[in-house]
Amino acid sequence: MTSLAPELLGHTVGVRQVIQETSDACSFVLDVPADLTERFTYKPGQFVTVRIPSERTGSVARCYSIASTPATDQYIKITVKRTADGYGSNWLCDHIAAGDTLHLLPPSGTFVPDRLDGxxxxxxxxxxxxxxxxxxxxxxxxxxxxxxxxxxxxxxxxxxxxxxxxxxxxxxxxxxxxxxxxxxxxxxxxxxxxxxxxxxxxxxxxxxxxxxxxxxxxxxxxxxxxxxxxxxxxxEFRSLDGDPFAPIAQLVTTDANASTVDITLDGDTHTLNWPADATLIDVMVNAGIDAPYSCREGECGSCACTLVEGTVNPGNTEALDPDDIADGYILGCQARPTSPTLRVEF
Ligand SMILES: Cc1cc2nc3c(=O)[nH]c(=O)nc-3n(C[C@H](O)[C@H](O)[C@H](O)COP(=O)(O)OP(=O)(O)OC[C@H]3O[C@@H](n4cnc5c(N)ncnc54)[C@H](O)[C@@H]3O)c2cc1C
The missing domain is CATH 3.40.50.80 (Nucleotide-binding domain of ferredoxin-NADP reductase (FNR) module)
Structure with missing residues (x-):
């Protein structure tokens, strides 16, 4: 199984089984190719984003949470409930059968317990x-x-x-x-x-x-x-409007007016130039950092991080509630810098 098109983000994975859970909900058990196993490692509570073909718009993107457990389930399972008159959920339940493939963005999301033992x-x-x-x-x-x-x-x-x-x-x-x-x-x-x-x-x-x-x-x-x-x-379950599978543009980060940002992710700190018209996720992806993101339109919250120092134009913060914003959270796919130096922690 190869990637759908070289310029498109995401990966093609097989569907090994479709389970009719209720009259209006189906589970899809996925066959992740061996070379993608690491990329599709997930934490309980995370989701994948599915590319669904559309004659009208080329494609739509929809997120579906993973119902299986990484602890003991051999295969990733997602479960889709038909939304009345919804395009993506009905398309998946009507068209996808065992042996078909789906084009997906890897697991993402922050609806994950810090610990499981309490x-x-x-x-x-x-x-x-x-x-x-x-x-x-x-x-x-x-x-x-x-x-x-x-x-x-x-x-x-x-x-x-x-x-x-x-x-x-x-x-x-x-x-x-x-x-x-x-x-x-x-x-x-x-x-x-x-x-x-x-x-x-x-x-x-x-x-x-x-x-x-x-x-x-x-x-x-x-x-x-x-x-x-x-x-x-x-x-929050909502449908995406944009196309998170679209390639991320190459950035020129040598602009003398660019801000400087220290980014802490998974225990490592990276110092990068951050041009005023670029988002934090664009800057990180351009630098080859495996940044957490999914929808790239401020809707899913996968790229939420804390602004520890500096100021940003936050853009669309739909995925954050007022309490998160008061706590200093920003969305990496939306934030653009408005101060010369910044510090961000994921
Ligand atoms: C983090 C996350 C996790 C989620 N997990 C789950 C889950 O585990 N299970 C689950 O069931 N849902 C889940 N959802 C919700 C899921 O992503 C969808 O929102 C839901 O399935 C409804 O999508 P829909 O396309 O069927 O309906 P709608 O969003 O209502 O679809 C209608 C939209 O599609 C457009 N449309 C209609 N026809 C076409 C067409 N031919 N071409 C292009 N566009 C068209 C319409 O203009 C309209 O905007 C999750 C969402 C999020 C954000």
Whole structure:
């Protein structure tokens, strides 16, 4: 399997199996070629970005979270739920079969626990279970911590991974607690139901994934219960507008007016020239640094980093919430320098 076109970013991987999870959700089990194994190493909670052909626009890009666990699953599995009238999700569920290939950007994303051995509280609604499943299985497989999952769905038939979750709860009765919230039996999630599920212990990390109103309800309830907002992580599912597969332009970084930036990434510090009209990710990629990014339009948050010194024009900060911005977070794919010297930490 080779790359789709030399100038296009990303990689072609095989699909070894398609699993019909529910009437409107399919999983795709991926066959990553041996030479890409390292590039497709992932952490629980991360996602891949899929290029989907379109007669109208050439292609669209959509992110899908990884549902498998790097701890024990041999193959990467992504799970796609059909969005009513959505282009990409329906195209994948209707067109992709075992033996086909997909063009992907490698795993990315920051919806990842710092550690898996404490007490994890997980909240998912609908297809939001996908990254949460990876976190849950990874924690069960690799630690002795406890996990509580609150999982909201329309009805019993729409629960993705129902059987697998039931089996895990039976296998780990003292470590895994699952509360299903079914709209047709219990009504929509409420502040009271979330508070009674979560109020007994306000420590540990929290991961929330689902529709925006669900995530705000959970986050607001937990903060009211006394949770530290820094321990609450949310993953917003949205569609990308741009083309993250487009090649990154070559930069001239010798401009005398360029700023200087010290970038700390994975324990290494790099000092680079940063031209005023370039983004931080463009500068890093041009310097050959394996920078974390995915959508390149300020939507996914994969390139979030902390501005420790200096000032930037932040550009589109859609992926950051006001608390993140107050804490000094910027998006590397959007930020352009406005001071002569800067310091950034990933
Ligand atoms: C980090 C992240 C992780 C995610 N993980 C998951 C996951 O695990 N599972 C999951 O199900 N979803 C996930 N999502 C959501 C997913 O990326 C999509 O947003 C979702 O599948 C809906 O996409 P869609 O194209 O079907 O629908 P829409 O986004 O509603 O598609 C409609 C859009 O496509 C355009 N369009 C329609 N027809 C065409 C055409 N022929 N050519 C070009 N454009 C067209 C329309 O103009 C419109 O803009 C995730 C999103 C993010 C950001």
């Amino acid at each position: 007490h994890l509280r997980l909240f998912a609604a609908g297809s939001g279970i996908t990254p949460v499943m990876s976190i849950l299985k990874s924690a069960l497989d690799t630690s002795t911590g406890t996990i509580a999952l609150y999982y909201a769905n329309r009805d019993r038939d729409s629960i993705i991974f129902d059987t697998e979750l039931t089996e895990l709860a039976q296998r780990y009765p003292h470590r895994l607690t699952i509360e299903h919230r079914l709209e047709d039996e219990h009504g929509l999630p409420t502040m009271d139901s979330i508070a009674s599920f979560a109020a007994d212990a306000v420590d540990g990390e929290v991961f929330i994934c689902g529709p925006a109103p669900f995530m705000s309800l959970v986050k607001n309830t937990l903060v009211t219960c006394g949770y530290d907002r820094h321990s609450i992580h949310i993953e």
